[in-house]
Amino acid sequence: xxxxIDNVKIYYDFNxxxxxxxxxxxxxxxxxxxxxxxxxxxxxxxxxxxVTSKEIYGQKKMFxxxxxxxxxxxxxxxxxxxxFGLTLIWTHRYNDRDKLVVFEVSSRNEEECRHWVDKIxxxxxxxxxxxxxRSPYDNINKLSNEYFNIQGVEPYKTxxxxxxxxxxxxxxxxxxxxxxxxxxGNWKEIWSYEHPRSWNFLNxxxxxxxxxxx
Amino acid sequence: xxxxYGIYTGYHSHSISLVKDxxxxxxxxxxxxxxxxxxxxxxxxxxxxxxxxxxxTGLKFEDADYRMDVYPHHSPFTREISNxxxxxxxxxxxxxxxxxxxxxxxxxxxxxxxxxxxxxxHFMKVFLCEDGKMTEVYNQEISNTGSLPHVWAFxxxxxxxxxxxxxxxxxxxxxxxKLMGMAPEGQYDEKIYNILSSVIKYEDLKFYPSGTAEKTKxxxxxxxxxxxxxxxxxxxxxxxxxxxxxxxxxxxxxxxLHNRFPEYTKIAVAGGLFANVKLNQKINELPWLDELYVYPxxxxxxxxxxxxxxxxxxxxxxxxxxxxxNVSFGPSYDDDxxxxxxxxxxxxxxxxxxxEIANDINDGKIIGWFDGGxxxxxxxxxxxxxxxxxxxxxxxxxxxxxLSRYDTMPFAPMILEEYFDEVFTCSxxxxxxxxxxxxxxxxxEWMDKIPAVVQKSDxxxxxxxxxxxxxxxxxxxxxxxxxxxxxxxxxxxxFNTHGEPIIENPxxxxxxxxxxxxxxxxxxxxVYKNR
Numbered sequence: 002x003x004x005x006i007d008n009v010k011i012y013y014d015f016n017x018x019x020x021x022x023x024x025x026x027x028x029x030x031x032x033x034x035x036x037x038x039x040x041x042x043x044x045x046x047x048x049x050x051x052v053t054s055k056e057i058y059g060q061k062k063m064f065x066x067x068x069x070x071x072x073x074x075x076x077x078x079x080x081x082x083x084x085f086g087l088t089l090i091w092t093h094r095y096n097d098r099d100k101l102v103v104f105e106v107s108s109r110n111e112e113e114c115r116h117w118v119d120k121i122x123x124x125x126x127x128x129x130x131x132x133x134x135r136s137p138y139d140n141i142n143k144l145s146n147e148y149f150n151i152q153g154v155e156p157y158k159t160x161x162x163x164x165x166x167x168x169x170x171x172x173x174x175x176x177x178x179x180x181x182x183x184x185x186g187n188w189k190e191i192w193s194y195e196h197p198r199s200w201n202f203l204n205x206x207x208x209x210x211x212x213x214x215x
Numbered sequence: 216x217x218x219x220y221g222i223y224t225g226y227h228s229h230s231i232s233l234v235k236d237x238x239x240x241x242x243x244x245x246x247x248x249x250x251x252x253x254x255x256x257x258x259x260x261x262x263x264x265x266x267x268x269x270x271x272t273g274l275k276f277e278d279a280d281y282r283m284d285v286y287p288h289h290s291p292f293t294r295e296i297s298n299x300x301x302x303x304x305x306x307x308x309x310x311x312x313x314x315x316x317x318x319x320x321x322x323x324x325x326x327x328x329x330x331x332x333x334x335x336x337h338f339m340k341v342f343l344c345e346d347g348k349m350t351e352v353y354n355q356e357i358s359n360t361g362s363l364p365h366v367w368a369f370x371x372x373x374x375x376x377x378x379x380x381x382x383x384x385x386x387x388x389x390x391x392x393k394l395m396g397m398a399p400e401g402q403y404d405e406k407i408y409n410i411l412s413s414v415i416k417y418e419d420l421k422f423y424p425s426g427t428a429e430k431t432k433x434x435x436x437x438x439x440x441x442x443x444x445x446x447x448x449x450x451x452x453x454x455x456x457x458x459x460x461x462x463x464x465x466x467x468x469x470x471x472l473h474n475r476f477p478e479y480t481k482i483a484v485a486g487g488l489f490a491n492v493k494l495n496q497k498i499n500e501l502p503w504l505d506e507l508y509v510y511p512x513x514x515x516x517x518x519x520x521x522x523x524x525x526x527x528x529x530x531x532x533x534x535x536x537x538x539x540x541n542v543s544f545g546p547s548y549d550d551d552x553x554x555x556x557x558x559x560x561x562x563x564x565x566x567x568x569x570x571e572i573a574n575d576i577n578d579g580k581i582i583g584w585f586d587g588g589x590x591x592x593x594x595x596x597x598x599x600x601x602x603x604x605x606x607x608x609x610x611x612x613x614x615x616x617x618l619s620r621y622d623t624m625p626f627a628p629m630i631l632e633e634y635f636d637e638v639f640t641c642s643x644x645x646x647x648x649x650x651x652x653x654x655x656x657x658x659x660e661w662m663d664k665i666p667a668v669v670q671k672s673d674x675x676x677x678x679x680x681x682x683x684x685x686x687x688x689x690x691x692x693x694x695x696x697x698x699x700x701x702x703x704x705x706x707x708x709x710f711n712t713h714g715e716p717i718i719e720n721p722x723x724x725x726x727x728x729x730x731x732x733x734x735x736x737x738x739x740x741x742v743y744k745n746r
Contacts, residue, residue, distance in 0.1 A: 029433060029440070031430065045359050050429055081433065081441075083406060086412070087413040087433070
């Protein structure tokens with residue numbers, strides 16, 4: 002997805018974590034992700050770093066944050082001005098209402114798949130999104146009205162429902178002093194970007210609840 | 216009657232402390248053992264200091280009655296050294312505050328707070344303390360609030376530019392003092408003030424927005440590309456305005472805190488931000504404040520002691536705050552050990568004659584001073600110090616050259632307790648000034664007499680009060696120097712060269728004598744010099 006604010010073009014994609022690219026005349030742009038906790042209108046900081054579309058040694062080209070589960074998040078893009086310093090130029094709050102959302106269901110157990118898909122359909126109803134289900138079972142996939150709506154359409158968001166392995170860069174696998182730390186010494190409340198909780202400690206029903214934020 | 220080990224195994228500034236029967240026995244910082252400055256080492260563990268501590272005290276970590284760690288902690292390490300025995304992990308900011316309160320010597324109502332770059336969920340905690348009881352009344356969570364120390368960290372890291380690995384030429388957690396030292400030479404600049412203010416704001420006891428580190432990094436990198444750091448004058452202006460923002464926001468914060476808790480006029484503080492002696496001066500000058508106490512190991516190196524003292528209080532062995540005579544809780548070496556080490560060198564050894572040393576100082580000699588236990592915290596307070604006369608403006612340059620340092624801030628003075636009010640304008644918080652943690656304004660008539668230890672542009676100095684009780688030997692030396700020169704102050708800087716932690720043992724001291732870093736070395740009851 003693209004948007005344009007004056008002479009700045011912003012690309013964003015939520016299908017594999019959160020990706021944001023900013024293309025404009027300035028050297029650097031700051032991208033930030035904030036979360037709105039349940040029943041709160043006060044957002045809290047999750048992650049940010051600055052990006053550039055120019056060839057500047059040591060600077061990142063695109064913002065990426067590996068949040069795969071449901072979260073009520075907001076993206077903020079800032080630029081630097083000599084008059085005001087940090088200056089907000091664009092925000093986007095996650096909202097999948099009326100948008101195509103893909104749910105990749107990875108389980109070889111049909112009963113488990115069916116349970117998870119029930120929860121997916123409930124999520125779609127609550128959020129008002131159009132679900133596309135991708136599981137090993139075609140009869141289950143057809144439970145969504147959007148079954149055929151998959152050609153040449155870019156989904157707004159993709160959820161992976163299953164027992165996804167933790168990435169090797171997850172802090173838990175490195176050193177517990179770095180609990181919640183990504184870089185620059187910042188601490189986050191959530192302990193893993195891929196799932197709020199490790200699936201090792203959850204049963205089948207809890208896994209889908211965890212990922213879809215029930 | 217119990218033994219309590221405190222240990223800090225977090226990112227940097229590791230340390231270990233032993234408290235016995237409610238009294239501080241020993242504290243060791245890992246950087247002094249590893250000989251790598253804490254700010255240069257963001258991994259590692261307190262292995263060497265633990266080994267040294269167990270050697271000195273004869274008490275293994277696992278055999279103490281209580282074991283305390285502090286968040287963020289390295290649980291496998293603490294588990295291993297506890298050898299299956301239980302240990303507690305205390306909140307980072309609570310350990311800071313416990314260290315501050317339980318060494319403050321303050322009686323009655325004390326407001327204790329910590330503020331730093333974060334550790335286990337919080338940037339800040341505020342406690343109301345009375346009769347040895349600490350009650351948490353306020354905190355600032357990392358996910359919801361901003362951190363002024365983060366602004367300092369990232370401006371420090373970026374102001375001199377980056378090396379080929381995109382590492383700041385100045386290091387965060389190490390060089391903030393250099394940045395602060397430049398501030399008095401700069402000027403107010405509305406543009407810079409506004410730019411830096413855009414990353415941190417304050418209202419109603421809350422610093423915001425969250426994500427200060429990344430925002431500052433972004434703004435600093437953008438300022439770098441826009442040429443804000445090109446000349447020394449520009450960097451000084453950035454430093455000045457950052458210091459001004461810090462003082463403006465923190466003074467507002469302390470006044471708001473006072474409005475909320477007006478009966479609390481004594482304040483104890485800890486956390487990295489309060490290494491800023493200029494900020495401490497502004498706080499100390501608040502009209503409603505009776506006394507300020509800055510925990511001498513205000514950074515993370517003080518966490519292990521804070522945790523051990525907290526536990527001692529919990530089990531009833533520390534019913535009220537301690538009043539410290541000094542913070543020399545590190546290893547000390549007697550003359551026999553020194554003699555053994557001396558065999559490897561070929562120095563002239565003479566019995567110590569303090570009047571001779573006072574004359575040497577008056578003649579401009581640079582004296583290495585190694586005496587008693589090593590100090591805890593960032594300041595050398597007369598046990599691992601270099602002593603020089605304060606009367607010559609050229610001393611700053613000469614000493615920097617001798618020590619291969621590039622400090623812009625003036626060196627600090629020791630002052631005889633009885634002359635403090637004669638030289639400095641404010642007379643509050645003298646207990647804290649035994650540990651060199653607050654700046655004071657120098658009276659005009661003293662400016663030209665002690666130019667090596669006063670910042671000319673703002674007339675401030677960072678004095679350490681010397682009394683007979685806290686350091687009798689240095690007190691005698693200074694009294695003799697006063698008789699010769701008429702000056703009740705001596706320049707005191709830490710005994711180390713550039714990039715090196717403060718020296719720990721006689722080997723380190725002898726090496727600096729051998730390399731002619733110092734002209735003479737006073738160690739224990741003897742004086743050593745090169746042949």
